[in-house]
Amino acid sequence: MGSCLSGESRSPHPSSPSPTFSIRKRKNAKKKTSRSSSFNSQREEHLHRIPGRMFLNGSSQAASLFTQQGKKGTNQDAMIVWENFGSRTDTVFCGVFDGHGPFGHMVAKRVRDSLPLKLSAHWELNIKGSNDVLREVNLNHEVETPLTGDDDSRLLMDLEINKNPEKLQSLKDTFLKAFKVMDRELRMYANIDCFCSGTTAVTLIKQGHDLVIGNVGDSRAILCTRDNKSNSLVAVQLTVDLKPNLPAEAERIRRCKGRVFALQDEPEVTRVWLPNNDSPGLAMARAFGDFCLKDFGLISVPDIFYRRLTQNDQFVVLASDGIWDVLTNKDVVDIVASAESRSCAARAVVEAAVRAWKYRYPTSKVDDCAVVCLFLSPHSNNNISTASAADLVDKKEPISLAAEEGADADDELAGTLDEDQSTMETEGGIDWSALEGVARVNTLLTLPRFVPEEAGKQPPGNKKTN
Numbered sequence: 001m002g003s004c005l006s007g008e009s010r011s012p013h014p015s016s017p018s019p020t021f022s023i024r025k026r027k028n029a030k031k032k033t034s035r036s037s038s039f040n041s042q043r044e045e046h047l048h049r050i051p052g053r054m055f056l057n058g059s060s061q062a063a064s065l066f067t068q069q070g071k072k073g074t075n076q077d078a079m080i081v082w083e084n085f086g087s088r089t090d091t092v093f094c095g096v097f098d099g100h101g102p103f104g105h106m107v108a109k110r111v112r113d114s115l116p117l118k119l120s121a122h123w124e125l126n127i128k129g130s131n132d133v134l135r136e137v138n139l140n141h142e143v144e145t146p147l148t149g150d151d152d153s154r155l156l157m158d159l160e161i162n163k164n165p166e167k168l169q170s171l172k173d174t175f176l177k178a179f180k181v182m183d184r185e186l187r188m189y190a191n192i193d194c195f196c197s198g199t200t201a202v203t204l205i206k207q208g209h210d211l212v213i214g215n216v217g218d219s220r221a222i223l224c225t226r227d228n229k230s231n232s233l234v235a236v237q238l239t240v241d242l243k244p245n246l247p248a249e250a251e252r253i254r255r256c257k258g259r260v261f262a263l264q265d266e267p268e269v270t271r272v273w274l275p276n277n278d279s280p281g282l283a284m285a286r287a288f289g290d291f292c293l294k295d296f297g298l299i300s301v302p303d304i305f306y307r308r309l310t311q312n313d314q315f316v317v318l319a320s321d322g323i324w325d326v327l328t329n330k331d332v333v334d335i336v337a338s339a340e341s342r343s344c345a346a347r348a349v350v351e352a353a354v355r356a357w358k359y360r361y362p363t364s365k366v367d368d369c370a371v372v373c374l375f376l377s378p379h380s381n382n383n384i385s386t387a388s389a390a391d392l393v394d395k396k397e398p399i400s401l402a403a404e405e406g407a408d409a410d411d412e413l414a415g416t417l418d419e420d421q422s423t424m425e426t427e428g429g430i431d432w433s434a435l436e437g438v439a440r441v442n443t444l445l446t447l448p449r450f451v452p453e454e455a456g457k458q459p460p461g462n463k464k465t466n
Contacts, residue, residue: 059342066346222238246285349371
């Protein structure tokens with residue numbers, strides 16, 4: 001899909017350049033590609049050396065991050081924690097990116113490396129025209145404000161902008177412009193085919209007590225806060241899982257001639273399809289890349305949320321859908337709060353998710369998992385919470401749309417299933433979003449999934465790819 005004939009494969013035209021010129025031109029093109037690759041390598045090396053920028057499994061005093069490959073091939077999840085973001089000592093950037101399609105792992109890493117730079121650049125441009133808006137506004141009450149490009153949310157957005165016009169408009173412009181430029185650049189990348197590959201992005205900027213989140217796709221951010229009355233920990237979902245089953249998303253896609261429906265063998269997974277072709281079957285309504293669907297309702301416009309943090313707020317968790325498909329918001333808050341230390345919190349969430357996948361769906365393929373935990377309170381030797389698991393309450397606060405709940409651990413983890421069964425038990429008959437015996441994938445394509453050791457091999461027939 002998306003293949004085309006190159007100029008070199010066509011029959012020569014009488015007015016075409018001589019073969020010698022064509023060879024020389026190809027050599028020059030190779031030199032340009034080589035120079036571009038060299039530049040990208042130098043750029044990545046420079047990024048990886050920046051102090052406070054973490055993108056591999058690890059931790060700092062303020063954050064913990066961990067990713068693990070599933071059973072579907074190359075790990076397509078990427079993550080980042082960037083402390084002192086934008087040369088500001090009180091600012092942190094976090095992000096989780098879940099790639100899909102044959103080159104999803106490359107798209108996710110590219111967005112991980114490039115999007116923070118674009119956010120920082122647009123932020124600086126906005127600040128030049130005004131004061132540092134994130135330092136100016138002191139709200140009288142907590143607020144979670146969705147700033148989205150959807151018509152359905154525009155009224156609420158305008159009301160909030162009227163309350164704090166300078167702050168909210170600056171935040172909106174920074175995220176919307178950065179996401180737009182990022183998606184445009186992906187289309188122009190010669191070394192990454194984004195036609196049927198893409199990535200989600202749940203990103204966060206925390207400066208002082210201000211928290212801003214930009215979200216595209218079905219990765220999720222949650223907040224753990226302490227309830228004043230009961231002194232228990234509460235899980236607050238900060239983002240909406242932007243899937244095609246949401247009415248507003250489905251309406252936009254159908255208005256653009258795209259099709260939205262679920263397959264018979266997985267009725268609970270709604271997908272996006274081309275008007276006249278049963279592909280690619282994308283399981284999200286917004287994403288970076290996936291340019292085969294960009295003319296048919298798929299967008300990369302982020303939902304943007306703002307929250308003023310208080311002393312009761314404990315930590316934020318960003319994670320890919322490999323976590324949320326098998327763990328609830330309450331489960332994740334419980335696991336992080338009861339972790340032995342902050343440094344192992346993200347890993348504890350991933351390992352619990354892997355156990356949940358194996359326990360509930362033993363015939364399904366475990367999905368890639370990525371988790372970032374950002375701690376909001378000063379580091380201490382004590383646990384985050386002394387509350388028991390029974391005290392942890394799963395709570396969802398109103399946001400722009402009604403949110404929906406939605407590499408393998410060692411073999412010895414299977415022996416601990418009984419110990420962790422309480423984490424994986426369904427409560428109140430909650431339906432899980434994965435299907436028994438079916439490996440849910442984000443996109444259905446006839447293109448092969450990129451596997452390094454099998455590069456160059458053509459799998460027989462159509463194959464599901466992530």
